[in-house]
Amino acid sequence: MVNHSIKVHLCVLHRQTNENAQNNIKTKSEPFKITLHKLEGIHPRLESIKGIKNIIKIFRPNHILLEFDPASKLVNDVIYYAKKINLNINISCIVLENRRKRYLKDSFTALVKGNIKLFIGNILCEYFNRNAIKHISYLFPISRESCDVYSKLNFDNNRIQQVPLGIDEKLFVSRSDNFKCKIRTKLKLNSFTIAYFGRLVPEKGIKYLIQALSILKFYDWQLLIDSFDTYKSNFSKEIKELIISNGLDKKIVFFDANHEKMPDYYSAVDLLVLPSVETPFFKEQYGRVLVEAMLTKTMVIGSNTGAIPEILNSKYLIFESGCSNSLAEKIKDIRMLNEKSKEEIINQNYLRAFNFLTSKNQAKEIFNILKNN
Numbered sequence: 001m002v003n004h005s006i007k008v009h010l011c012v013l014h015r016q017t018n019e020n021a022q023n024n025i026k027t028k029s030e031p032f033k034i035t036l037h038k039l040e041g042i043h044p045r046l047e048s049i050k051g052i053k054n055i056i057k058i059f060r061p062n063h064i065l066l067e068f069d070p071a072s073k074l075v076n077d078v079i080y081y082a083k084k085i086n087l088n089i090n091i092s093c094i095v096l097e098n099r100r101k102r103y104l105k106d107s108f109t110a111l112v113k114g115n116i117k118l119f120i121g122n123i124l125c126e127y128f129n130r131n132a133i134k135h136i137s138y139l140f141p142i143s144r145e146s147c148d149v150y151s152k153l154n155f156d157n158n159r160i161q162q163v164p165l166g167i168d169e170k171l172f173v174s175r176s177d178n179f180k181c182k183i184r185t186k187l188k189l190n191s192f193t194i195a196y197f198g199r200l201v202p203e204k205g206i207k208y209l210i211q212a213l214s215i216l217k218f219y220d221w222q223l224l225i226d227s228f229d230t231y232k233s234n235f236s237k238e239i240k241e242l243i244i245s246n247g248l249d250k251k252i253v254f255f256d257a258n259h260e261k262m263p264d265y266y267s268a269v270d271l272l273v274l275p276s277v278e279t280p281f282f283k284e285q286y287g288r289v290l291v292e293a294m295l296t297k298t299m300v301i302g303s304n305t306g307a308i309p310e311i312l313n314s315k316y317l318i319f320e321s322g323c324s325n326s327l328a329e330k331i332k333d334i335r336m337l338n339e340k341s342k343e344e345i346i347n348q349n350y351l352r353a354f355n356f357l358t359s360k361n362q363a364k365e366i367f368n369i370l371k372n373n
Helices: 018-024 052-059 073-084 103-112 116-135 144-152 177-187 206-215 234-245 259-268 288-295 308-312 324-335 339-356 359-370
Strands: 009-014 033-038 063-066 090-095 136-141 192-196 221-226 252-255 271-274 300-303
Touching: 009 052, 052 073, 063 073, 063 359, 073 090, 073 116, 090 359, 103 116, 116 136, 136 144, 136 359, 177 259, 192 206, 192 259, 206 221, 206 234, 206 324, 259 288, 271 288, 271 324, 288 300, 288 308, 288 339, 300 308, 300 324
Parallel strands: 009 033, 063 090, 090 136, 192 221, 192 271, 221 252, 271 300
Antiparallel strands: none
């Protein structure tokens, strides 16, 4: 943005205490102003921040870009204050939602069931969405599914422009072979190493990965996974018991790492797996770990749900969601690949991620659209 002589003010919204936010979020290393603002509200769609009016009034932007759903109080607050100050501001949103929304239908269903809170919530979302339709300049969905969702919510298709989520191509880079060896030695990885990097929640499908690995129990492999201490819950206990009951505990390697160290761990593994499953309340919106792994030249596979097939863009790298047998077969297929075939797939994935799915590409695409508005 500096190269284009654009003045940028980045408002970082957070739900931490102000003290923790100051400690965890860097605000001095970028060539533009960054300010922290605490989100407050009883529900994500009803959250807002104090001082929105003053931020808009003082900075007087030509464009406001929000990474927030338009059917939310925050986006509608921005619309309201921009109009009140009487500024001609283009307001756009980066959006992730990829599940069909029917706010009016869901509100009546909730009313029939006597769920007054859900009824009111859906009515508010319908109001927020209708207001946003009138005032939003552009929506930037991150997947084709997301484009379809907002088209069916009556946003003008000409204002729906798909862009990648954007992964930091400067952080996620491949490590040298010597460095990989050091990390593998440090982690005591001496077999074909499979990785799951993500939250330990049912919808991410980790249960099916453990079940698939139990089918491959007598093969030579190890699983690298985030420490369970990071995600203490009843579900993490269930997964731990599943690992022990299948006699896999000696094949599991746990680790702790912050975001900046993740490229080291991607480079240390032979295969990253994203086994997400769809539920009534969840559908994989993107699968950023796949792109991060692709940029570090790590082999990846994923389930056939949500945006995962679009990100991978290869039927060969896809397995059936919620099917441990399908996943086990796919792991065997990848494990049996010769080095030349494996290298070809990894390089194709890397080029796709680097050329289309990075933060630089996201910024460039959004800039090119907004500069003509």
